[in-house]
Amino acid sequence: MKDNIKIYGKNILNELKGKDSLFLCVIASTKTSNIKGITGAGATPELTDFTPAADVELVILDSPQCLPEIPKTFVEGEAAPTPAVITKAALELTDLPFIVADAGAAVKPNIPYIKINDEPGKNIRTGKAVTDPKKIFEKGKLLGKTLSKLTDHIIIGESTPAGTTTALGVLTAMGYDARRKISGSMPENPHNLKYEVVSDGLKAAGYAKGQLESDPFKAVEIVGDPMIPAVAGITMGSSARITLAGGTQMTSVCAFIKKLDSEFDFNNICISTTRFVAEDETSDINHIARQIDDITIIAVDPGFENSNNTGLKRYVSGSVKEGVGAGGAMLAALLNGASMEDIRTKTEELCERIF
Amino acid sequence: MKDNIKIYGKNILNELKGKDSLFLCVIASTKTSNIKGITGAGATPELTDFTPAADVELVILDSPQCLPEIPKTFVEGEAAPTPAVITKAALELTDLPFIVADAGAAVKPNIPYIKINDEPGKNIRTGKAVTDPKKIFEKGKLLGKTLSKLTDHIIIGESTPAGTTTALGVLTAMGYDARRKISGSMPENPHNLKYEVVSDGLKAAGYAKGQLESDPFKAVEIVGDPMIPAVAGITMGSSARITLAGGTQMTSVCAFIKKLDSEFDFNNICISTTRFVAEDETSDINHIARQIDDITIIAVDPGFENSNNTGLKRYVSGSVKEGVGAGGAMLAALLNGASMEDIRTKTEELCERIF
Numbered sequence: 001m002k003d004n005i006k007i008y009g010k011n012i013l014n015e016l017k018g019k020d021s022l023f024l025c026v027i028a029s030t031k032t033s034n035i036k037g038i039t040g041a042g043a044t045p046e047l048t049d050f051t052p053a054a055d056v057e058l059v060i061l062d063s064p065q066c067l068p069e070i071p072k073t074f075v076e077g078e079a080a081p082t083p084a085v086i087t088k089a090a091l092e093l094t095d096l097p098f099i100v101a102d103a104g105a106a107v108k109p110n111i112p113y114i115k116i117n118d119e120p121g122k123n124i125r126t127g128k129a130v131t132d133p134k135k136i137f138e139k140g141k142l143l144g145k146t147l148s149k150l151t152d153h154i155i156i157g158e159s160t161p162a163g164t165t166t167a168l169g170v171l172t173a174m175g176y177d178a179r180r181k182i183s184g185s186m187p188e189n190p191h192n193l194k195y196e197v198v199s200d201g202l203k204a205a206g207y208a209k210g211q212l213e214s215d216p217f218k219a220v221e222i223v224g225d226p227m228i229p230a231v232a233g234i235t236m237g238s239s240a241r242i243t244l245a246g247g248t249q250m251t252s253v254c255a256f257i258k259k260l261d262s263e264f265d266f267n268n269i270c271i272s273t274t275r276f277v278a279e280d281e282t283s284d285i286n287h288i289a290r291q292i293d294d295i296t297i298i299a300v301d302p303g304f305e306n307s308n309n310t311g312l313k314r315y316v317s318g319s320v321k322e323g324v325g326a327g328g329a330m331l332a333a334l335l336n337g338a339s340m341e342d343i344r345t346k347t348e349e350l351c352e353r354i355f
Numbered sequence: 356m357k358d359n360i361k362i363y364g365k366n367i368l369n370e371l372k373g374k375d376s377l378f379l380c381v382i383a384s385t386k387t388s389n390i391k392g393i394t395g396a397g398a399t400p401e402l403t404d405f406t407p408a409a410d411v412e413l414v415i416l417d418s419p420q421c422l423p424e425i426p427k428t429f430v431e432g433e434a435a436p437t438p439a440v441i442t443k444a445a446l447e448l449t450d451l452p453f454i455v456a457d458a459g460a461a462v463k464p465n466i467p468y469i470k471i472n473d474e475p476g477k478n479i480r481t482g483k484a485v486t487d488p489k490k491i492f493e494k495g496k497l498l499g500k501t502l503s504k505l506t507d508h509i510i511i512g513e514s515t516p517a518g519t520t521t522a523l524g525v526l527t528a529m530g531y532d533a534r535r536k537i538s539g540s541m542p543e544n545p546h547n548l549k550y551e552v553v554s555d556g557l558k559a560a561g562y563a564k565g566q567l568e569s570d571p572f573k574a575v576e577i578v579g580d581p582m583i584p585a586v587a588g589i590t591m592g593s594s595a596r597i598t599l600a601g602g603t604q605m606t607s608v609c610a611f612i613k614k615l616d617s618e619f620d621f622n623n624i625c626i627s628t629t630r631f632v633a634e635d636e637t638s639d640i641n642h643i644a645r646q647i648d649d650i651t652i653i654a655v656d657p658g659f660e661n662s663n664n665t666g667l668k669r670y671v672s673g674s675v676k677e678g679v680g681a682g683g684a685m686l687a688a689l690l691n692g693a694s695m696e697d698i699r700t701k702t703e704e705l706c707e708r709i710f
Contacts, residue, residue, distance in 0.1 A: 022505060060497065097504035101467070112456070112498040115470045142415065143467040149452035150377060150505045 004303065004340040005331070006278065008286055009296030012270060017335050019153040019241065022097045024234070025059070025087075025325060026158045027052035027113075028227035029106035030121030030129055033161035038193055040073035040185040040319065041082075041161040048161035049106035049120075055084040055159045055324050056100045056109045059091070063354065065110040070355055072311070073185050073320045080314035081351055083326035086302065087157065089346035090329035094336040096155075101143065101234075103136060104226035105159075116140060116230050124169050124223040125197050127204030133220040133229040140233020148240035155272070155332055156234060157245040157325015160227045167252035169198040169223030174259055175210030176291050181284040183248040187318030189282035198223055216259040224252075232256045235269060242269040245328020247277035247321065251288040251295075258292050266293045272328035275301035276321035300330040302344055309348050311355070359658065359695045360686070361633065363641050364651030367625060372690045374508040374596065377452045379589070380414070380442075380680060381513045382407035382468075383582035384461035385476030385484055388516035393548055395428040395540040395674065396437075396516040403516035404461035404475075410439040410514045410679050411455045411464045414446070418709060420465040425710055427666070428540050428675045435669035436706055438681035441657065442512065444701035445684035449691040451510075456498065456589075458491060459581035460514075471495055471585050479524050479578040480552055482559030488575040488584040495588020503595035510627070510687055511589060512600040512680015515582045522607035524553040524578030529614055530565030531646050536639040538603040542673030544637035553578055571614040579607075587611045590624060597624040600683020602632035602676065606643040606650075613647050621648045627683035630656035631676035655685040657699055664703050666710070 005013070033039050033048035042048035047067070054064035054071045064070060071082035091098050100113035106120040117136045121129045130136070147154055160166070164182045171178035172195075180191045202209060205222035212219040220228050231253045235242045244250035250271045257264050277285055278299030289295045304312045315321065333343055360368070388394050388403035397403035402422065409419035409426045419425060426437035446453050455468035461475040472491045476484045485491070502509055515521070519537045526533035527550075535546045557564060560577040567574040575583050586608045590597045599605040605626045612619050632640055633654030644650045659667045670676065688698055 095504065097501055099501060102470075112469050112471050112494045112501070114467050115457075116467050139467045146452055146454060146467070149450065 004301045004334065006275065006299045007296065009294060012296055013335065016153065020151050021153040021155055021332055022099060022147065022151040023091055023155045023157065023325065023329060023332065024099045024101055024147065025056055026101045026103050026156060026227050026230050027056060027105040028103040028120065028160045028225050030162060030166055030225045031123040032165055032197065035123065035197060037190055038165055038197065039162045042071065043069060051161050052105040052159040053107040053109035055082055057111060058082065058084045059088045059098055060111045066107050078314060079311060080319035081311045081355060083320055083323040085350050085354065086326040086347050087324045087329040089350050090333035090343050093338045093342055093346055094333045096332055101230065103230035114143060116143060117226050121225050124166055124201040125204065127201045127222045129166065129201065129222055129224050130220050130226050133217045133224065136226055137229040137233040140230040141237030144234035144237025148238040151240055153241045153243065154238055155243045155245050155325060155328045156231055157328055158227050158231065158249060159324050160225050160249065163225055163227060163249045165194045165197055166223065166225035167249040168194050169201055170219045170228055170252045171255055171288065172198050172209050173202060173207060173212040173219035173223055174216060174255055175213045176255055176288060178288050181287050183277050183280050183283035183285065183321060185320050214259065216256045228252055228256055243328050244269060244271045245325030247273045248283055248285050248288060251285060251292065254289065254292050254295055266295050270296040270298055272298045272300065272331045274322045274327040275299045276315055280321060298331055300327050300334070302330060303340055307344060307348060309351050311351060312347065359656045359689065361630065361654045362651065364649060367651055368690065371508065375506050376508040376510055376687055377454060377502065377506040378446055378510045378512065378680065378684060378687065379454050379456055379502065380411055381456045381458050381511060381582050381585050382411060382460040383458040383475065383515045383580050385517060385521055385580045386478040387520055387552065390478065390552060392545055393520055393552065394517040397426065398424060406516050407460040407514040408462040408464035410437055412466060413437065413439045414443045414453055415466045421462050433669065434666060435674035436666045436710060438675055438678040440705050440709065441681040441702050442679045442684040444705050445688035445698050448693045448697055448701055449688045451687055456585065458585035469498060471498060472581050476580050479521055479556040480559065482556045482577045484521065484556065484577055484579050485575050485581050488572045488579065491581055492584035492588040495585040496592030499589035499592030503593040506595055508596045508598065509593055510598045510600050510680060510683045511586055512683055513582050513586065513604060514679050515580050515604065518580055518582060518604045520549045520552055521578065521580035522604040523549050524556055525574045525583055525607045526610055526643065527553050527564050528557060528562060528567040528574035528578055529571060529610055530568040531610055531643060533643050536642050538632050538635050538638035538640065538676060540675050569614060571611045575611070583607055583611055598683050599624060599626045600680030602628045603638055603640050603643060606640060606647065609644065609647050609650055621650050625651040625653055627653045627655065627686045629677045629682040630654045631670055635676060653686055655682050657685060658695055662699060662703060664706050666706060667702065
């Protein structure tokens with residue numbers, strides 16, 4: 001197992017091992033994902049509205065209901081499968097419960113899900129991204145409280161197209177140095193476009209970079225996405241251990257929490273992601289995390305260079321990288337007795353069957 | 356404990372004892388509850404639209420958010436508190452998780468909840484009560500499957516104003532003898548009005564009593580409510596033990612299940628209700644249940660005749676009787692070590708504090 005896991009920070013694997021766990025996937029949208037070239041999470045910019053719903057439908061129902069096409073990341077016409085397929089493989093191997101919460105997805109999934117918030121976010125270029133993030137946060141807190149009565153460990157994944165751009169927005173508004181440090185779903189990370197969109201949003205709302213250092217709600221309201229306050233609320237409301245399953249987007253959740261409560265104890269939470277994020281040369285998750293607190297980051301390597309599946313192999317060259325909590329789902333499977341080969345084989349089988 | 360519990364059927368208390376449990380409250384509406392005189396579950400017929408949301412908000416948040424008034428049952432100007440207060444007391448004593456699922460409530464609660472279905476039912480007099488009950492059932496099944504990964508025992512309560520009338524509708528359409536056997540929230544049970552409404556609905560849809568013996572979906576579609584297929588789906592999708600926490604409405608769920616699957620094993624489920632339903636002289640839950648299968652019914656007596664609270668005392672003379680899974684919640688508390696005096700005292704305290 002060790003060969004496939006790299007830990008940045010404290011080794012907490014023994015604390016997580018054997019814990020009764022559930023996997024919660026928080027879905028959300030902003031119209032930011034419709035900006036051409038900002039994300040690869042959909043065949044066209046408009047279809048990114050469907051990606052969160054299609055992702056969770058794929059995990060639960062084997063095939064998306066809300067659109068005929070399986071979500072893929074397209075780079076120069078070449079497709080890599082959605083990370084939902086990795087999450088599905090990992091969870092099915094260990095029979096972990098998969099629960100979906102809507103923080104404001106543009107398209108709603110055709111499965112039972114927990115409603116936290118209905119309305120998706122707008123294009124952050126407008127400087128009016130999210131309506132009432134405080135309300136989303138408070139509902140998240142209630143949900144965290146309830147879920148932690150049901151389990152010892154909540155693994156929280158997300159599906160939020162263009163979520164690295166909105167994470168960059170919130171981090172920048174609160175004064176963190178995240179420019180060119182945020183990850184992305186394509187091998188060529190459009191850092192300039194992302195920063196320009198964030199700058200436009202801040203300007204439209206009349207704020208300078210760093211000016212919202214002590215107002216995380218305002219930061220989300222103008223240049224964030226609904227996933228951030230939802231996941232922050234769930235984390236702060238929970239008495240169970242939390243694994244934030246995602247890449248640089250999850251650092252924006254940690255930053256949000258830190259700004260709300262400077263005494264917050266990050267020993268009870270960690271970020272779990274994939275090697276593709278942790279070792280991404282176009283971004284730096286550790287650089288962002290270090291500015292926030294001592295946050296342990298656990299990177300899982302699915303070894304897709306050994307895969308026979310062309311789509312999965314594209315992950316190695318920088319497509320997709322992470323999403324739908326793939327890194328955290330793999331970690332949970334590894335901690336519950338699956339081998340990385342089991343996960344890879346199961347993912348390949350699902351790709352064969354589904355695509 | 357025994358003094359407060361009466362069992363009709365097999366004594367399964369030891370099977371339920373010590374089980375890891377969660378409480379799921381399914382909320383739903385039909386416009387049937389706006390018919391004057393049909394239900395007491397609201398200060399006016401129109402306000403019954405708010406009752407399900409207000410009930411679950413009360414349990415989670417201590418006070419309803421969706422309307423300024425706490426739900427009460429009014430009989431001749433005298434109020435008895437919503438059974439949500441009993442459920443809240445019982446669950447808080449034992450720290451059981453309380454989860455809400457919307458099967459189609461007219462007003463949505465201001466808390467995180469699981470969305471099964473959005474659209475409330477229409478007045479069953481139209482013969483067009485529920486849109487696509489099959490879809491509601493299928494989503495319920497998915498939810499039952501997921502929840503049973505999280506617990507060994509799901510206690511399912513409901514809040515559905517005029518739900519005894521819609522239960523009568525479904526039972527009658529499927530050929531069960533339920534006339535004058537269905538319970539109600541008022542001491543004077545308006546049996547004639549309920550039956551007239553059901554007959555109107557069947558007539559409007561062009562069906563005779565009993566004609567839908569083998570089509571439970573059609574029965575719900577014309578004269579039912581969205582709670583019935585939702586709870587039937589959760590029950591059939593679950594591998595955990597199920598306690599249906601409710602009165603005669605839950606017999607309509609059992610009947611629905613039986614008609615869908617004549618081989619269904621009712622040994623893994625029971626109905627848990629209050630003494631006020633089980634010993635109600637205006638209805639007969641056992642008479643209905645016996646026509647369906649060997650279904651164990653467990654009746655809990657909160658001993659409200661010993662209460663100092665005038666509102667709770669009105670339960671003894673036939674107001675309210677049951678709802679929001681009060682009987683099942685009390686049973687769960689008793690099985691988890693609370694005494695009936697604990698539950699009564701806590702309920703009284705909550706009434707003092709909230710009302």
